[in-house]
Amino acid sequence: MPLLGLLPWRAWAALLSQLLRPPCASCTGAVRCQSQGTRDLSPQHMVVREKILDLVISCFKRHGAKGMDTPAFELKEILTEKYGEDSGLMYDLKDQGGELLSLRYDLTVPFARYLAMNKVKKMKRYHVGKVWRRESPTIVQGRYREFCQCDFDIAGQFDPMIPDAECLKIMCEILSGLQLGDFLIKVNDRRIVDGMFAACGVPESKFRAICSSIDKLDKMAWKDVRHEMVAKKGLAPEVADRIGDYVQCHGGVSLVEQMFQDPRLSQNKQALEGLGDLKLLFEYLTLFGIAEKISFDLSLARGLDYYTGVIYEAVLLQTPTQAGEEPLNVGSVAAGGRYDGLVGMFDPKGHKVPCVGLSIGVERIFYIVEQRMKTKGEKVRTTETQVFVATPQKNFLQERLKLITELWDAGIKAEMLYKNNPKLLTQLHYCESTGIPLVVIIGEQELKEGVIKIRSVASREEVAIKRENLVAEIQNRLSES
Amino acid sequence: MPLLGLLPWRAWAALLSQLLRPPCASCTGAVRCQSQGTRDLSPQHMVVREKILDLVISCFKRHGAKGMDTPAFELKEILTEKYGEDSGLMYDLKDQGGELLSLRYDLTVPFARYLAMNKVKKMKRYHVGKVWRRESPTIVQGRYREFCQCDFDIAGQFDPMIPDAECLKIMCEILSGLQLGDFLIKVNDRRIVDGMFAACGVPESKFRAICSSIDKLDKMAWKDVRHEMVAKKGLAPEVADRIGDYVQCHGGVSLVEQMFQDPRLSQNKQALEGLGDLKLLFEYLTLFGIAEKISFDLSLARGLDYYTGVIYEAVLLQTPTQAGEEPLNVGSVAAGGRYDGLVGMFDPKGHKVPCVGLSIGVERIFYIVEQRMKTKGEKVRTTETQVFVATPQKNFLQERLKLITELWDAGIKAEMLYKNNPKLLTQLHYCESTGIPLVVIIGEQELKEGVIKIRSVASREEVAIKRENLVAEIQNRLSES
Numbered sequence: 001m002p003l004l005g006l007l008p009w010r011a012w013a014a015l016l017s018q019l020l021r022p023p024c025a026s027c028t029g030a031v032r033c034q035s036q037g038t039r040d041l042s043p044q045h046m047v048v049r050e051k052i053l054d055l056v057i058s059c060f061k062r063h064g065a066k067g068m069d070t071p072a073f074e075l076k077e078i079l080t081e082k083y084g085e086d087s088g089l090m091y092d093l094k095d096q097g098g099e100l101l102s103l104r105y106d107l108t109v110p111f112a113r114y115l116a117m118n119k120v121k122k123m124k125r126y127h128v129g130k131v132w133r134r135e136s137p138t139i140v141q142g143r144y145r146e147f148c149q150c151d152f153d154i155a156g157q158f159d160p161m162i163p164d165a166e167c168l169k170i171m172c173e174i175l176s177g178l179q180l181g182d183f184l185i186k187v188n189d190r191r192i193v194d195g196m197f198a199a200c201g202v203p204e205s206k207f208r209a210i211c212s213s214i215d216k217l218d219k220m221a222w223k224d225v226r227h228e229m230v231a232k233k234g235l236a237p238e239v240a241d242r243i244g245d246y247v248q249c250h251g252g253v254s255l256v257e258q259m260f261q262d263p264r265l266s267q268n269k270q271a272l273e274g275l276g277d278l279k280l281l282f283e284y285l286t287l288f289g290i291a292e293k294i295s296f297d298l299s300l301a302r303g304l305d306y307y308t309g310v311i312y313e314a315v316l317l318q319t320p321t322q323a324g325e326e327p328l329n330v331g332s333v334a335a336g337g338r339y340d341g342l343v344g345m346f347d348p349k350g351h352k353v354p355c356v357g358l359s360i361g362v363e364r365i366f367y368i369v370e371q372r373m374k375t376k377g378e379k380v381r382t383t384e385t386q387v388f389v390a391t392p393q394k395n396f397l398q399e400r401l402k403l404i405t406e407l408w409d410a411g412i413k414a415e416m417l418y419k420n421n422p423k424l425l426t427q428l429h430y431c432e433s434t435g436i437p438l439v440v441i442i443g444e445q446e447l448k449e450g451v452i453k454i455r456s457v458a459s460r461e462e463v464a465i466k467r468e469n470l471v472a473e474i475q476n477r478l479s480e481s
Numbered sequence: 482m483p484l485l486g487l488l489p490w491r492a493w494a495a496l497l498s499q500l501l502r503p504p505c506a507s508c509t510g511a512v513r514c515q516s517q518g519t520r521d522l523s524p525q526h527m528v529v530r531e532k533i534l535d536l537v538i539s540c541f542k543r544h545g546a547k548g549m550d551t552p553a554f555e556l557k558e559i560l561t562e563k564y565g566e567d568s569g570l571m572y573d574l575k576d577q578g579g580e581l582l583s584l585r586y587d588l589t590v591p592f593a594r595y596l597a598m599n600k601v602k603k604m605k606r607y608h609v610g611k612v613w614r615r616e617s618p619t620i621v622q623g624r625y626r627e628f629c630q631c632d633f634d635i636a637g638q639f640d641p642m643i644p645d646a647e648c649l650k651i652m653c654e655i656l657s658g659l660q661l662g663d664f665l666i667k668v669n670d671r672r673i674v675d676g677m678f679a680a681c682g683v684p685e686s687k688f689r690a691i692c693s694s695i696d697k698l699d700k701m702a703w704k705d706v707r708h709e710m711v712a713k714k715g716l717a718p719e720v721a722d723r724i725g726d727y728v729q730c731h732g733g734v735s736l737v738e739q740m741f742q743d744p745r746l747s748q749n750k751q752a753l754e755g756l757g758d759l760k761l762l763f764e765y766l767t768l769f770g771i772a773e774k775i776s777f778d779l780s781l782a783r784g785l786d787y788y789t790g791v792i793y794e795a796v797l798l799q800t801p802t803q804a805g806e807e808p809l810n811v812g813s814v815a816a817g818g819r820y821d822g823l824v825g826m827f828d829p830k831g832h833k834v835p836c837v838g839l840s841i842g843v844e845r846i847f848y849i850v851e852q853r854m855k856t857k858g859e860k861v862r863t864t865e866t867q868v869f870v871a872t873p874q875k876n877f878l879q880e881r882l883k884l885i886t887e888l889w890d891a892g893i894k895a896e897m898l899y900k901n902n903p904k905l906l907t908q909l910h911y912c913e914s915t916g917i918p919l920v921v922i923i924g925e926q927e928l929k930e931g932v933i934k935i936r937s938v939a940s941r942e943e944v945a946i947k948r949e950n951l952v953a954e955i956q957n958r959l960s961e962s
Contacts, residue, residue, distance in 0.1 A: 036556065036580050040595050043547035043606065050548065062889060064896035066524035066863040067531065071627050072553060072584075072611060075517065093584075094573040096615060099517050103553075103574075114521050125524065130553060134577060146552050158899035162878075166899075173889065287882040289890075382547040397643075401768040408543060408654065409770075415545035418639035418647075 037135070037145035043382035048369055049148075049362075052178065053128060056150045056360055059174050060126035063166060065152055068125045070110035072132075076100040078346070082109050084212055084305040089133045091145075103132040107151040108306070108357065109342070115155055115353050116346030122156035122353075144363070153357030155343070161277055164310050164338060165284035167358045171314050171334045172290045174360060180333070180368060182317040186250070186297035189278055190307045190337070192259075195271025196298065199264035200242035202235065209233050214247060214301035218315075218332060222247070247299035253282040255296045277310060302337055309338030310356070316368070333361045333368075381435040386478055388436045389416040390427040393443045397421075403442055403452070403470075410471045412478070431457045438477065440470065518616070518626035524863035529850055530629075530843075533659065534609060537631050537841055540655050541607035544647060546633055549606045551591035553613075557581040559827070563590050565693055565786040570614045572626075584613040588632040589787070589820070589838065596636055596834050597827030603637035625844070634838030636824070642758055645791050645819060646765035648839045652795050652815045653771045655841060661814070661849060663798040667731070667778035670759055671788045671818070673740075676752025677779065680745035681723035683716065690714050695728060695782035699796075699813060703728075728780035734763040736777045758791060783818055790819030791837070797849070814842045814849075862916040867959055869917045870897040871908040874924045878902075884923055884933070884951075891952045893959070912938045919958065921951065 041049070079090060079102050091103040104110055107127045115123065128150045135143050152170055154163040168185060175183045193214070194207055202210050213229045220228075222244060229235040229243075249255060256278050265271045278296060285291040302311045314334040336358030344352035373380065389404045397420050407414040415436065417427055431439055441453040441462070451464040454473065465473050522530070560571060560583050572584040585591055588608045596604065609631045616624050633651055635644040649666060656664045674695070678688050694710045701709075703725060710716040710724075730736060737759050746752045759777060766772040783792045795815040817839030825833035854861065870885045878901050888895040896917065898908055912920055922934040922943070932945040935954065946954050 036552075036554070036582060038552035038554070040552070040599075041550040043549055046548035046550060061865045062892065062894045064864050064866045064894065067527035068524055069522040069527060071517075071519035071521070072613070073517070073519070073627075092575040092577065094575045096573065101517060118521075132553070146554075154899070156899070159901045162899040165882075169886070169889070284882060287879055288886050383545050384542045385545045398768055401646075401765060405650075405769050408650070411543065413543045413545065418635070418637070418643040420640045 039144055044380060045366070045370070047380045047382055048373070049366055052362060052365055052369060053148075053150065055177050056174055056362065057126065057128065059170060059177065060150075060152050062173075063124070063152070063170055065124045065126040068111070068114070068127050069129060070104070070107070070114060070127070072130070073101040073103050074110055074113065076102045078113050079105055079109055082304075082306055082342070082345075084208055084303055089135055091132045091134050104129075105133060106131050106304075107149050107359070108153070108304075108339070111151070111153055111155075111357075112306075112339070112342040112353075112355065113346045115343045115355075116351075120155065120353070124152075124154045126150070126152045147363045150360040150362050151357060153355055155353050155355045157354055161280045161284055161310075164277075164356050165281055165288060167336055167356055168281075168285060168294065168312060169288045169290060171312070171336075171358055171360075172288075172293055175314060175316075175334065178365060178369070180316055180365065183293065183314055183333070184317055185294050185312050185314045185334075186300045187278065187281070187294055187310065187312045188297055188300040189274030189310050190302075191270040191274035191309065192265070192278075192298070193301050193311075195265055195268035195274065196243065196246050199268055199271070200246070201239045202243070206233060206235065208305055210235060210243075211301045212303050214243070214299065215303035217247060217299045217301075218313075250295050250297035250299070252294070252296065253279065253291070256282065274309070281310065302335065306339040306342045307337040308340045311335075311337035312358070331364060333364050335359055335361070379435075383415075383434060383436075384413050385415045385434065385436045386413045387415075387438045387440055387474060388427065388431045389414060390424060390431075390439050390441050391422075391443055392424040392441065394421040396442060399442050399447065403440065406471060407440075407474070410475070412471070412474060428457070437481065438474065440474070520625055520627075525861060526847070526851070528861045528863055529854070530847055533843060533846055533850060534629075534631065536658050537655055537843065538607065538609065540651060540658065541631075541633050543654075544605070544633070544651055546605050546607040549592070549595070549608050550610060551585070551588070551595060551608070553611070554582040554584050555591060555594065557583045559594050560586055560590055563785075563787055563823070563826075565689055565784055570616055572613045572615050585610075586614060587612050587785075588630050588840070589634070589785075590823070592632070592634055592636075592838075593787075593820070593823040593834075593836065594827045596824045596836075597832075601636065602834055605633075605635045607631070607633045628844045631841040631843050632838060634836055636834050636836045638835055642761045642765055642791075645758075645837050646762055646769060648817055648837055649762075649766060649775065649793060650769045650771060652793070652817075652839055652841075653769075653774055656795060656797075656815065659846060659850070661797055661846065664774065664795055664814070665798055666775050666793050666795045666815075667781045668759065668762070668775055668791065668793045669778055669781040670755030670791050671783075672751040672755035672790065673746070673759075673779070674782050674792075676746055676749035676755065677724065677727050680749055680752070681727070682720045683724070687714060687716065689786055691716060691724075692782045693784050695724070695780065696784035698728065698780045698782075699794075731776050731778035731780070733775070733777065734760065734772070737763065755790070762791065783816065787820040787823045788818040789821045792816075792818035793839070812845060814845050816840060816842070860916075864896075864915060864917075865894050866896045866915065866917045867894045868896075868919045868921055868955060869908065869912045870895060871905060871912075871920050871922050872903075872924055873905040873922065875902040877923060880923050880928065884921065887952060888921075888955070891956070893952070893955060909938070918962065919955065921955070 073093060076092060083105060090105055093101040107129060111125070111127065128148065130146055131149050132146050134145060152167065154166070171185060193211060197207050197210060210229055210233060213225050213233065216225055226240050226244060229240050230237050256275055259265050260275055282291060285294055300311060300313055302313070312335060313332050315332050338356040340352060340354040343355060344350045387407055389400050389407070391400055400416050404414050404416050417430065428439065437457055439455040439457060441455060446452055446464070450467050452467050452470050453462050453464050455462045554574060557573060561568060564586060571586050574582040588610060592606065592608065609629065611627055612630050613627050615626060633648065635647070652666060674692060675688055678691060683691050691710055691714060694706050694714065697706055707721045707725060710721050711718050737756055740746050741756055763772060763775070766775055781792060781794055783794070793816060794813050796813055819837040821833060821835040824836060825831045868888055870881050870888070872881055881897050885895050885897050898911065909920065918938055920936040920938060922936060927933055927945070931948050933948050933951050934943050934945050936943045
């Protein structure tokens with residue numbers, strides 16, 4: 001069996017501490033790390049999130065997706081037996097005399113339930129929302145129990161691999177747009193994974209359990225994964241070792257061709273189907289201009305039970321610190337795949353609606369962007385206020401209120417201090433500390449002369465303009481900057 | 482006692498059916514009305530919501546607010562004894578071996594907890610998020626158990642009534658901006674409510690319970706509220722009747738002056754403080770140009786326990802169907818007030834942070850706007866796609882993929898059908914049914930001549946342009962429309 005582009009295990013080991021490094025309160029500026037494993041999002045967090053989500057959503061809309069939302073909780077029975085080994089991490093609601101409910105664990109299962117319930121056969125939708133997982137904060141540090149997901153999915157019966165390729169294109173557009181550095185998208189197919197298991201001699205009853213183990217290869221060393229498969233899941237050591245040979249393979253479309261010739265895989269019908277689709281996929285990815293970002297990777301398994309076809313996962317690459325080393329994987333930032341059977345599980349007659357989709361790992365992206373800003377010492381403004389209304393004299397509250405009303409009513413973002421007689425220095429200091437660019441000043445002299453002073457906070461220059469021209473002048477200045 | 486602007490009870494009675502009319506699945510186009518009392522939001526809903534929330538949030542930002550978010554659930558102890566009679570409506574999470582948690586019931590208590598926990602003494606923030614209340618869907622129809630709230634709050638010690646007046650200004654800006662028709666904001670003060678109770682002879686131990694009853698006056702007739710107070714809450718009938726006289730009073734600043742002279746109220750220190758603040762408030766509201774939208778209304782009580790000062794509630798007015806009738810109240814669309822004690826309840830040393838804020842009843846607003854669009858037969862586009870990539874011939878998938886990549890990479894919102902060989906008519910029909918304005922067409926002839934056809938879906942006009950000018954030409958056309 002060919003070993004292509006083997007990533008040295010020492011590199012993986014070196015990564016481990018990085019991957020599990022918690023984005024703890026002191027790192028992120030999080031204001032709380034409650035014992036229940038959630039946190040408040042401060043205005044600083046929110047500004048970063050808003051920018052990132054805007055970019056993600058505008059990409060989803062660029063590809064023709066509709067918005068949608070589902071409730072935070074679902075009937076517990078909807079969610080059970082969809083997530084494999086992780087099902088125990090669901091938050092249940094207390095039985096208060098109604099149905100048994102659980103908080104949603106992802107956005108995919110509610111989407112499938114929605115399609116089946118409304119007999120929707122075709123839909124391209126995005127969904128941004130919170131999901132909840134009861135992971136133990138002490139074991140898997142750095143993960144919060146409440147987090148945001150951004151999903152894009154295409155439901156419907158179409159010609160093969162066209163929507164799948166678009167999902168990969170979207171992942172590329174978003175990751176490029178966010179300027180997170182170099183990245184790579186690993187691609188595999190559940191049918192190839194299962195075919196590989198069959199070819200290696202894994203009993204079919206153990207497929208999903210072994211798949212869950214393989215999925216941990218991005219967080220655990222091979223020897224630990226192997227140990228889990230053999231000691232905990234009862235796999236024969238020689239079977240594990242055969243798998244070990246395959247999961248080290250990754251490469252481009254040439255690896256797909258090579259696998260067609262693999263003596264074991266080429267005997268497996270499922271695997272051949274998967275390889276055929278991957279070949280077509282690479283053709284479309286070339287037309288989309290993103291083939292060089294994609295790597296066929298046999299170690300990619302994806303833990304969730306519901307995948308049936310192509311699966312993928314995007315990882316950021318870190319420039320190597322030592323010459324000769326491969327770029328380091330700093331963690332998954334987007335993932336997805338094809339799930340053709342999930343909708344049918346919710347349909348009374350089992351009617352299937354094939355689906356393919358992706359989820360952007362925005363929490364990790366928020367963290368990376370926040371860290372980068374911190375390193376660069378970048379400050380973010382948490383408000384968008386354009387103009388501050390100030391006075392140098394006492395007893396000018398009424399005039400300030402009239403003035404700020406004019407600004408608000410003209411759509412200008414304006415603030416003033418909630419004091420009858422604030423000191424001018426306090427007012428100007430407020431502008432500097434919060435980044436407000438313009439101050440309009442009204443005092444005795446201005447009132448007498450029918451003018452208003454406009455002050456640039458940066459240059460400290462002041463000019464007097466006629467009161468009636470105030471709004472126009474400010475709009476003018478704001479449109480220039 | 483003066484009876485000012487008495488709203489006839491028959492009008493209230495007539496309202497009752499309207500107010501309790503459920504926005505049921507068939508009315509709103511909701512795709513599901515699950516037995517658990519929640520619903521999915523379809524793309525149609527989402528488009529309306531996005532527009533309304535954009536307007537609300539941009540108003541909050543215009544007033545200098547920062548964004549913030551808190552987890553969906555809080556420690557149960559944080560939420561208990563904050564909401565008065567409605568506390569039983571909280572959703573609890575199952576005890577899965579950690580703390581006892583409940584889903585948030587509003588955004589105000591989490592905000593107060595955040596301020597206390599982080600020792601924040603001053604903050605102007607907005608928060609848009611879901612909250613959950615286990616109201617019985619069979620009793621209070623038309624309310625869902627999951628709904629969106631949009632809150633704006635100002636925390637901090639400031640000179641009196643300036644932030645309070647700004648909250649009312651914000652409510653006016655939003656309700657005017659949404660063009661929901663005429664509206665009125667009822668204003669009162671908890672200290673006046675309590676002073677009125679004391680003056681009428683309500684025992685202090687019953688203040689909050691009677692306040693809860695009075696709060697129901699917008700949904701129940703006076704005789705039913707009176708019955709609740711007397712029969713269920715043990716109030717003496719003559720005391721109830723005295724309250725009955727007061728709660729019929731509403732008017733402008735002149736009513737404030739009048740109440741200063743009221744023989745009973747003027748003996749009550751608390752009531753006098755409240756009246757003094759209302760007088761100042763009306764002065765600021767006049768400077769903001771919104772005084773005519775505000776009505777001092779002694780029937781306004783607000784059910785929540787945490788209010789301590791000014792309280793307010795905005796109602797939409799409906800043009801009367803019969804001459805001589807007063808405009809009808811079609812329900813509350815925004816509300817809020819001052820809560821100076823809430824933050825202190827979360828501070829170990831009881832340090833207080835005075836707060837005032839408002840909540841926009843966006844669910845009701847969504848419903849009103851959806852109804853209006855339905856009445857007018859307005860259709861909403863649920864996607865923003867600008868260009869569709871089509872072909873009249875077979876075997877043009879590759880060319881379509883290359884073409885759409887160019888468009889996406891130029892930031893143009895584009896779609897195509899996921900078929901190898903779609904029919905031209907199917908493609909054009911897709912554009913018409915989804916409202917896509919432009920089609921770019923590539924076929925054998927176009928490929929040979931190095932051109933692309935651009936077709937306007939509305940006019941059906943087609944022009945051929947050079948392939949290399951495609952993106953520029955489309956951007957040009959889109960900027961014109």
